[in-house]
Each structure stands twice: as structure tokens, then as C-alpha cells.
Amino acid sequence: MLTGRRILLAVSGGVAAYKAAYLARRLVEAGAEVRTIMTESATRFLGPQTLAAVTGVPPEIEMFDRPSVSPHTTLGQWAEAMVVAPATAATLARIAHGLSEDLLSATVLATRAPLVVAPAMHTEMWEHPATQRSIAIVRGDGHVVVGPGSGALAGGDEGRGRMAEPEEILAAVEALFEDGPLAGRTVLVTAGGTREPIDPVRYIGNRSSGKMGNAIALAAARRGARVVLVTTVEAPAGPIEVVPVETAEQMAEAVWSRAPGCDVAVFAAAVADFRPEAPSGGKLKRADGPPEIGLEPTPDVLRGVAAMDDRPFLVGFAAETGDVAEAIAKGKHERVDLLVANDVARADSGFGTDTNAVTLVAPDGSTEPWPLATKDEVAERLWDRVASLLPGGES
Numbered sequence: 445m446l447t448g449r450r451i452l453l454a455v456s457g458g459v460a461a462y463k464a465a466y467l468a469r470r471l472v473e474a475g476a477e478v479r480t481i482m483t484e485s486a487t488r489f490l491g492p493q494t495l496a497a498v499t500g501v502p503p504e505i506e507m508f509d510r511p512s513v514s515p516h517t518t519l520g521q522w523a524e525a526m527v528v529a530p531a532t533a534a535t536l537a538r539i540a541h542g543l544s545e546d547l548l549s550a551t552v553l554a555t556r557a558p559l560v561v562a563p564a565m566h567t568e569m570w571e572h573p574a575t576q577r578s579i580a581i582v583r584g585d586g587h588v589v590v591g592p593g594s595g596a597l598a599g600g601d602e603g604r605g606r607m608a609e610p611e612e613i614l615a616a617v618e619a620l621f622e623d624g625p626l627a628g629r630t631v632l633v634t635a636g637g638t639r640e641p642i643d644p645v646r647y648i649g650n651r652s653s654g655k656m657g658n659a660i661a662l663a664a665a666r667r668g669a670r671v672v673l674v675t676t677v678e679a680p681a682g683p684i685e686v687v688p689v690e691t692a693e694q695m696a697e698a699v700w701s702r703a704p705g706c707d708v709a710v711f712a713a714a715v716a717d718f719r720p721e722a723p724s725g726g727k728l729k730r731a732d733g734p735p736e737i738g739l740e741p742t743p744d745v746l747r748g749v750a751a752m753d754d755r756p757f758l759v760g761f762a763a764e765t766g767d768v769a770e771a772i773a774k775g776k777h778e779r780v781d782l783l784v785a786n787d788v789a790r791a792d793s794g795f796g797t798d799t800n801a802v803t804l805v806a807p808d809g810s811t812e813p814w815p816l817a818t819k820d821e822v823a824e825r826l827w828d829r830v831a832s833l834l835p836g837g838e839s
Contacts, residue, residue: 457485
């Protein structure tokens with residue numbers, strides 16, 4: 445996949461730097477010619493000789509005291525893709541604001557190659573507003589952000605901020621050079637179940653895990669699409685733009701503002717149909733007895749997109765507990781181009797499971813039951829079908 449490609453791997457100073465050695469090995473095994481950059485602090489976590497042994501070329505560390513007159517421009521012009529893994533909070537800030545304080549950040553400015561960034565830091569640092577501003581700028585500049593995921597962190601801590609695994613980063617790099625069936629397309633995906641507040645503690649919601657939506661987003665990215673994931677749950681690590689929301693109103697605003705620029709929109713989220721019309725500003729007390737909660741409809745996110753003049757190709761999801769006739773009626777009512785009905789009454793299908801039993805419903809009401817499969821397999825098969833139905837596809 446990467447045979448003959450020139451990949452520049454830049455390592456900044458975090459505990460996750462040890463993973464960079466394995467990433468370098470995987471890039472080499474994929475056929476790439478790999479050169480590396482290390483920050484001074486990175487050398488405290490990973491020995492330069494390790495990267496030299498893996499790639500066959502010693503890493504560049506200093507801007508000065510090297511034979512090259514301009515190492516950052518030389519490396520930047522050489523690279524066909526640049527990867528920063530791990531990318532610490534400080535490195536993200538430098539990339540976001542164009543600060544060239546070391547060889548790594550100067551090379552980012554000096555290259556026109558696509559950039560893949562894999563953040564890694566403690567949860568508190570990742571969630572800090574300054575880091576979130578940096579990552580928003582990095583994504584806005586068109587760079588690919590992979591991760592971070594959740595799991596074990598330095599010092600025995602657990603949480604969000606763990607660097608994506610080398611295989612995930614490798615997949616993002618390979619996707620840069622793929623001319624997949626969705627290359628050049630922009631895809632919008634919704635995932636998870638919305639939460640409609642009753643009071644600051646309680647909410648009306650559902651059991652959606654977001655696994656199906658996440659699988660769909662990743663499968664689209666693997667096919668070369670630019671993916672925007674509007675979600676209420678933790679997003680998967682991958683080259684995806686993530687828009688976190690919580691309520692149906694927030695999801696509607698996020699989707700309606702982005703849908704006009706998309707080629708395909710897949711509505712896999714379980715959006716609440718109703719919300720409390722007057723949420724309490726304080727926690728409702730048990731001693732006051734059961735409250736009377738009046739409900740009002742939430743915005744119909746899918747219908748809002750279907751009504752747009754320049755709407756994308758629409759794929760809807762319908763969580764059903766019985767006959768597929770309800771899904772057929774919904775598909776016609778919502779005016780979708782394709783409807784996926786999934787049986788949530790089965791123990792091995794629907795909310796929270798890793799498998800799904802779905803039926804594809806066409807606009808004319810014809811149905812195509814698919815056998816039980818993993819959600820990843822359903823996502824792959826769904827994109828094969830959607831790609832064939834898009835202009836230029838093979839029906």
C-alpha cells in the first residue's frame with residue numbers, strides 16, 4: 445500500500461513515544477521509506493538509536509549542528525506525508541499557531557505534504573480549553589487527527605488521551621494515498637442516543653451505544669471520504685472530524701449547518717422524539733413526590749435535511765421491534781434514498797451489541813434482509829451499496 449512512499453515520522457516528548465518505534469516498523473513493513481524527527485524531550489523517552497535501527501536512517505533532532513543547511517525545508521520537501529506521533533499538547537499548540545520553535549514544528553510549516561497528527565496526553569490536558577482550541581484549528585486547517593482513545597495513561601491513570609494504536613495511524617496514512625470509491629466525497633454521520641434534560645441530573649434518553657454509527661464513520665474514512673461525525677458518544681480513533689453534541693436540538697443545529705456541503709448523510713443516531721418542555725433548573729427532590737413532566741416534540745433532524753433544496757444522499761436508520769412494514773412506511777414518509785431497519789428486539793442485534801440484523805429498504809418499498817453480521821461488516825456492506833448508488837457509481 446505504501447510501497448515507495450516517503451513518510452516523515454515526527455516524535456514529540458511524551459510517554460507514548462515508545463509506540464513510535466513500532467509505528468516506524470509498521471510503516472517500513474508497508475513498503476514506505478521512513479525518515480524521522482525527534483524533539484529533544486522525545487529522546488528522554490525513546491532512544492534515537494532505536495529509530496535509526498528500525499528505519500536505517502538516524503533521526504534528525506537539531507535545527508543546527510547538522511550537515512544540512514536547512515533541515516526543515518529539506519525534510520519538508522522530501523516527505524510525501526508527515527506523521528506526528530505522539531503529538532503532545534505543546535506540539536499541538538505549536539502546529540495550530542504556526543510556531544517554529546524546534547525542528548518538528550518548523551518542518552510542519554515547511555512541508556506541503558498531508559499531515560497526520562496523533563495526540564497523546566493526560567485526560568486533563570486533552571480536555572483543557574486551550575488544547576481543544578488547538579485541535580479545532582488543526583482540524584480546520586485540513587490535517588488528519590487520529591485519536592486519542594481511552595485507556596491506561598502514564599502513572600497508572602485511566603481516561604481519554606491515550607495515543608491511537610500504530611495500526612490505526614498506519615491506516616490513516618494509507619488512506620492518504622488511496623483512491624477509494626468515496627474519494628473526494630464528504631460524508632456526514634450521526635451516532636449515539638440523545639439526552640433530553642429533565643433537571644441537571646436526570647434525562648430522557650435511550651440505550652443506543654453509538655457502535656453502529658462509529659463503524660459507519662470509520663468505514664467511510666477507509667474508502668477515502670472526508671467524514672464528519674456528529675455524536676453523543678466517544679468517537680473512534682481515526683481520520684474523522686468529530687462534532688460532540690448531547691441533545692436533539694444540538695444535533696439538529698450541527699447537522700443542518702453541515703449537511704449542505706455533504707454528498708452523503710447517514711443518520712444512525714437514536715434521536716429522542718420528545719423532550720421535557722420545561723426542564724427544572726435544580727434537581728427534583730424525591731420528597732416532593734413524582735413530578736408532572738410535560739413533553740414536546742424534538743426537532744426532526746432527518747426531515748430537516750430531506751427538505752433542503754441541495755440535499756445529500758440520505759440514509760436513514762429505523763430501530764424496529766417487529767414487522768418491517770413500519771420501517772417501509774418511515775422510509776417513504778422521511779423521503780430517504782435508503783433506509784436501514786435494524787431489529788432491536790433480538791438479544792444479538794441493535795442497541796449495545798457488536799452485531800446487527802438489518803433489512804435494507806429501498807424508496808419503492810422493496811426490502812433486502814441481510815444476515816446477522818458484525819456492525820463493522822454491516823458498515824462495509826452498506827458503503828458498498830451507497831457508493832454504487834451515487835452519481836458515477838455502478839448500480
